[in-house]
Amino acid sequence: MSRRPRHDIDIRHDDAPPRRWSLPQAKFRLLLVVSAFLLGYFAISLRLIDLTLLRGGDDNAQRPAASVAGPQTLRGQILDRNGDLMATSLKMASVYADATLIIDAPQVAKDLAAILDDSTAAALEKKLTSGRKFVWLSRNITPRQEYAINSLGHPGISFEHQYRRIYPHGRLTAHLLGYTDVDGRGIAGIERAFDREMGFTGEDIRLTVDLRIQHILHRELEKAKTTFQAIAATGLVMDVQTGEIIAAVSLPDYDPHHPGEATDEEKFNRVSLGVFEMGSTFKLFPTAAALDGGAASFATQIDATKPIKVGRFSITDYHGKNRVLSLPEVFIHSSNIGTAKMALALGRDGLREFYEKLGFFKQVPVDLPERGLPLYPQPWREVSTITASFGHGVAVSPLHLARAAAALVNGGILIKPQLKLDSDTPLGRLQGERVVSLETSDKIRKLLELVVASGTGSKAYVEGYNVGGKTGTADKIGAKGYNRDARLSSFIGVFPMNAPRYVVLAIIDEPKPTKDTYGYATGGWTAAPVVASLIEQMGPLYQIPPDLSNTHDIRVEMAPYLKDEKLARKGSADATGTDH
């Protein structure tokens, strides 16, 4: 082709000096580039022919590759603390057909329908006459069914074996264990937290969880949730000495074998991921801080007669006593005014710093991917100290609460919650940061015991086991501020009080009052009984000797600090309903 003069619309210099660029070279290069592309199209065409024709006849090419390329090592099992099975992988057979090889479809369909209980002969026949080279007939059949189908001897029917994760206890351990995807990789819970150990090395994971206690907690929470028509319920049992989580239940739950069918609400782990304003159970912490710093003692008198006014806020007591209360009285009557005054006495940053020390502003260090980030006021103002003292304005997970409460009763050490049973760490050894002194811890135990003996927590009383605890009833935030009718009712219990070993937390979300609770839906009426039933069943199971001697009575010991004579009467009518 000859070079023609340029005659473009653009004004160009036809007499431009010689340049490096030459048109033939550019065209040659363009053809080079194009050849590369055409070669690519050619390769794709060859590959298409290869895929469709050459491998199309190969039986192996028809198999779903995902099941062939399964994990090389068998995924480890999950066991509970007693060695009972919580999760395992089972080899399951799935049956498929190459419809082009089926000889007598109606007969084959009839034979298969007699064995496979999830399909009708008509449905199977339709698949067998589809003419497709690969069609699933039934997934995850039993070995007996597989044997029966093999015995038929029909050509064109084959099996695909695949490991499937099985949770023998189903819903019971759903949130705790999480689940895996189709390729057997951990997606949530323990399955995800220890995915590397179980997936790559096939290691078995032994948890601190006790299936028996898990079952009791699940049953009691389910019962309470039904009785009070609550929208949700959460519970937790933790060893205060070792931080081991013995049981953890979040309701509503889901079937871990079919996580895809569960709603987000059901899949939500309320124990560790959900954060809530806990309400009065939080009063433990300002009380402990006041006792620990020497700002107060049991003998301290606090004037709770007048509401506290901060700006537009007015802090009142739900059932005010309208008199000067001692510190133990503030605690057992769950006085907002009294607690707020104690918190204010800690100074500007006293309570905030104590909460920070208790880990309320960070995620709980625990081996679960689902860890909720707490919410707290930033910046922290004086009113924050007041509301936070009775558990409003600060939202933490139930695990945060249980961990901090455990620290207050175990002698004052904040420990990391454990889920993996570690044989290397000797039991009963406290490892962690000291948050209060031994003496303060001792005093807190007495206060907790007093609440159950004569305060708002009397429903948690269990004959023979010295139970201590604190109720909480938090109004939930609705569209228009706090809602008196939507509450988070909770109880945090500790037992046995003479040597605290376990903390038991129960939270009922939006319980409705019943006739039996005289219109109350507070923590003392809804959550405390859950804790009591659990302790009643767990005590004997753990061979904790009951103390039936009745020689020890906390009310006698604490009498010097209590003015109200009614408190001396056991099970008084006054003992409930004031737990705000």
Place this chain on the structure above:
Amino acid sequence: MSFRAPTAPTLRGDKSLLGNWWWTIDRWALTGILILVGFGLILMPAASPSVAERIGLEPFHFVHRHLIMLAPALVIMFVASTLSRKTLWRVASLALLGSLLMMALVLFIGDDIKGAKRWISLFGFSLQPSEFAKPAFAVTSAWLLARAIDEPGFRGVTISTALFACVLGLLLLQPDFGMSVVLCAIWGVQIFLSGLSMWWVMMLGGLGVAGLFGAYLAFDHVQSRVDRFLDPASGDNYQVQKSLDAFANGGLFGTGPGHGQVKMNLPDAHADFIFAVAGEELGLFAALLLVLVFAFVLGRSIWRAVNTDDAFVVLGVGGLITQFALQSLVHMGSSVQLLPAKGMTLPFISYGGSSLLSLGLGMGMLLSLTRKRSPLSDAPWRTP
């Protein structure tokens, strides 16, 4: 104040404009593109309903969207193909400027989808400005490089390199690995065509290979993280295996439109794996035909480009066709496991509004470049 009625195009003028267009346009390439659009019309109703249902949309959501975007895409293509070369680069540079601004804006106000900020919501549609940057850059850069060839004093190479760096930087910030590769290819081909010495070609080629290799290493090393970062589908080979199953299931003649089974389990059947749906439902022959049509459009355009002596045309066609060919090659190569899985749309067939509009613009500009010279310059007395 005088009033003048707008001069409406006369019947004769209109006819001559259209007629001129008709006689100068590369009708073969245009036919090829329209065949591709036809394939898309057959495949979209087959591939997308299962995807739409899986993500909770009404079954024909993607079909409707595809049709809605196809009309403006074809109009844009037509309009762009009527532009003269002089207006062409002006339109392209304006479009490039606009998309650069939008791409910068996207970094701040863009919607975060799957870990990357690429989309901007406009009039109820999600637009991906970077899609428009590709063809606009190809033409602008071609003009700059061509002018540098004609006018030695003009620093076209420098400006083109700077523009390239801008676009690439914005793409990497989003981040969009796939589109960065396409952009590098466009610019690489153009700079290659503009007479780069072999030494530089090898240098830049080596740099490109090193870049890809580096990305690959990072891919292997921080696998799960980078996988999810760049493309959620590239982590496991589930999609590719399903895609291979689709071709095997389709056989020679396919299951017939709408009768595919494997496509039901193909997560991105309507976009990144629509070629597999073609393989399953239309069969091997149709899939080969599809490949042939892509190769044909490529071949036709290049043939036209080779038969001019205008550097702007050679470079512009080279850049635009690189985008068209590379996207189709990567898409088809991924579905048949010749290339590592990388989500890329199949030009004119895959779902994706921005992609369709951008391809309309790109191929329209390509058709304008490959048009036979204007009647004036093609006048008989000019031909030797």
